Amino acid sequence: xxxxxxxxxxxxxxxxxxxxxxxxxxxxxxxxxxxxxxxxxxxxxxxxxxxxxxxxxxxxxxxxxxxxxxxxxxxxxxxxxxxxxxxxxxxxxxx
Numbered sequence: 407x408x409x410x411x412x413x414x415x416x417x418x419x420x421x422x423x424x425x426x427x428x429x430x431x432x433x434x435x436x437x438x439x440x441x442x443x444x445x446x447x448x449x450x451x452x453x454x455x456x457x458x459x460x461x462x463x464x465x466x467x468x469x470x471x472x473x474x475x476x477x478x479x480x481x482x483x484x485x486x487x488x489x490x491x492x493x494x495x496x497x498x499x500x501x
Contacts, residue, residue: 470497 411417426436466487473483480498484491 467497470494474498 422436426433466489470483470487470489473486474480478486480491480494483489483494487494
């Protein structure tokens with residue numbers, strides 16, 4: 407028990423165990439709170455991934471437009487970026 411008394415993580419886990427072990431109502435409340443926390447984390451994680459993808463797409467569009475403005479041909483842009491010509495053309499037509 408000495409290790410458990412010195413380790414805050416173990417103390418917290420033990421406290422949680424005591425709370426959820428008391429009765430079904432407390433266990434249900436604990437599980438619902440835990441589920442809500444996990445759901446929130448999942449939403450935040452998905453939003454972060456979506457934001458990163460949007461940022462990467464914006465940077466790639468900017469790179470392609472800058473390459474074109476610098477005189478690169480579509481073939482050269484395709485070779486440098488590994489992006490198909492059809493996608494490059496679509497980006498440049500949207501300019």
